Amino acid sequence: xxxxHRRRHLAIWILLVPIVxxxxxxxxxxxxxxxxxxxxxxxxxxxxx
Amino acid sequence: xxxxxxGVSWTPFKKKYDRWILIWVALYLVSFVVLSxxxxxxxxxxxxxxxxxxxxxxxxxxxxxxxxxxxxxxRMTARFKPFLYNRRHLGVTTFLIALVHMALxxxxxxxxxxxxxxxxxxxxxxxxxxxxGFPFESLGFIAFLILFLMAxxxxxxxxxxxxxxxxKTLHMMVYVAYGLLxxxxxxxxxxxxxxxxxxxxxxGGASIVAGLHIITGLASFKSDEKADADGWxxxxxxxxxxxxxxxxxxxKESDAIAIFRNGNLIYAVSNVCRHQGGPLGExxxxxxxxxxxxxxxxxxxxxxxxxxxxTERIATYxxxxxxxxxxxxxxxxxxxxxxxxxxxxxxx
Numbered sequence: 146x147x148x149x150h151r152r153r154h155l156a157i158w159i160l161l162v163p164i165v166x167x168x169x170x171x172x173x174x175x176x177x178x179x180x181x182x183x184x185x186x187x188x189x190x191x192x193x194x
Numbered sequence: 195x196x197x198x199x200x201g202v203s204w205t206p207f208k209k210k211y212d213r214w215i216l217i218w219v220a221l222y223l224v225s226f227v228v229l230s231x232x233x234x235x236x237x238x239x240x241x242x243x244x245x246x247x248x249x250x251x252x253x254x255x256x257x258x259x260x261x262x263x264x265x266x267x268x269r270m271t272a273r274f275k276p277f278l279y280n281r282r283h284l285g286v287t288t289f290l291i292a293l294v295h296m297a298l299x300x301x302x303x304x305x306x307x308x309x310x311x312x313x314x315x316x317x318x319x320x321x322x323x324x325x326x327g328f329p330f331e332s333l334g335f336i337a338f339l340i341l342f343l344m345a346x347x348x349x350x351x352x353x354x355x356x357x358x359x360x361x362k363t364l365h366m367m368v369y370v371a372y373g374l375l376x377x378x379x380x381x382x383x384x385x386x387x388x389x390x391x392x393x394x395x396x397x398g399g400a401s402i403v404a405g406l407h408i409i410t411g412l413a414s415f416k417s418d419e420k421a422d423a424d425g426w427x428x429x430x431x432x433x434x435x436x437x438x439x440x441x442x443x444x445x446k447e448s449d450a451i452a453i454f455r456n457g458n459l460i461y462a463v464s465n466v467c468r469h470q471g472g473p474l475g476e477x478x479x480x481x482x483x484x485x486x487x488x489x490x491x492x493x494x495x496x497x498x499x500x501x502x503x504x505t506e507r508i509a510t511y512x513x514x515x516x517x518x519x520x521x522x523x524x525x526x527x528x529x530x531x532x533x534x535x536x537x538x539x540x541x542x
Contacts, residue, residue, distance in 0.1 A: 148449050148450075150362055151411065151414055151415070153366060154366065154407070155412070155415075157366065157369045157370070158404060158407045159408065161369060161370070161372075161404070162404050162408070165373040165376050165377055165400070168376075168377045168381070169377070169380040169396070169397070171325050171326075172325065172377075172381050172384055172385070173384060173393060175326040176384065176385055
């Protein structure tokens with residue numbers, strides 16, 4: 146690989162990692178948590194429903 | 195190698211490699227479909243198109259993840275070099291599977307309304323200002339367009355017509371496509387699929403790909419060789435130079451150099467093949483010509499010119515042997531310039 150391509154290649158990855166990493170981190174932490182109603186105790190099932 | 199455009203020919207190895215790709219793709223798709231139905235909780239019923247959308251989506255993402263690991267892994271161990279030399283076929287296969295995935299999505303989720311499915315893909319979910327609710331399909335579509343551009347220009351015809359520099363730049367867009375696909379999966383499948391395997395596979399795959407590229411990228415600059423005041427760089431002792439093979443050195447300020455031994459003679463040429471930038475130093479001498487390991491382009495050792503009637507030229511470099519150690523000068527001759535070799539055993 147030419148030296149200029151090695152530089153570009155590394156620059157792209159150094160830029161991509163924080164941008165995509167941020168999106169993935171937010172996507173995972175903001176995931177909607179849907180409780181399995183059937184798995185809840187009966188007293189909570191009514192509230193959850 | 196060509197005085198005009200000439201396609202790269204199929205070899206028995208490439209045919210065998212393609213057969214293995216097809217077998218693995220078929221095995222994955224069948225296994226995914228069977229396991230999906232076997233592990234489906236009672237009361238839930240995924241339709242065949244939905245199962246196929248998941249199967250083709252996970253397969254194309256997994257294949258692209260593997261393809262992007264091949265480059266850095268081949269730099270770390272020679273075992274991955276056969277994959278590197280045949281990576282294009284795997285890339286086109288990935289595109290075709292992504293095409294099936296996208297066609298199924300357009301038909302199944304956007305094909306029954308009044309809107310054109312392509313318009314519907316971009317406007318049916320307008321939450322462009324939300325992260326968790328972001329219309330992730332649009333990211334997948336942009337990545338698909340990049341893969342389409344790459345697959346359609348992957349043939350040697352386009353390499354010859356666009357030129358190696360522009361072609362390489364265009365194909366580096368695969369990294370952008372991969373970033374978009376990671377976001378597409380994180381904002382799509384990860385939001386709906388409850389099984390933790392999806393999160394683990396996404397994070398694991400993307401982290402390994404990014405880590406490998408950054409680590410090998412940084413390492414390649416660290417291992418750059420510094421020349422002495424007269425521009426000479428130490429290559430290796432004569433005993434370490436294998437006949438018909440090369441050592442590669444990477445000067446700090448210029449492109450890599452391949453130093454070949456042919457019997458008792460030492461030659462040095464640019465490490466970069468004129469065809470697609472293949473690493474000539476990983477090839478060998480065949481019929482008295484340096485032969486690129488990627489597609490078999492050939493160059494004469496003494497002047498860096500392809501044998502007649504071909505017209506490609508690469509730079510040559512001066513070499514010398516001092517006390518049984520081979521040195522190369524970092525100053526490149528004009529491509530195609532004759533350069534006398536150093537002779538092992540001659541007085542220095």
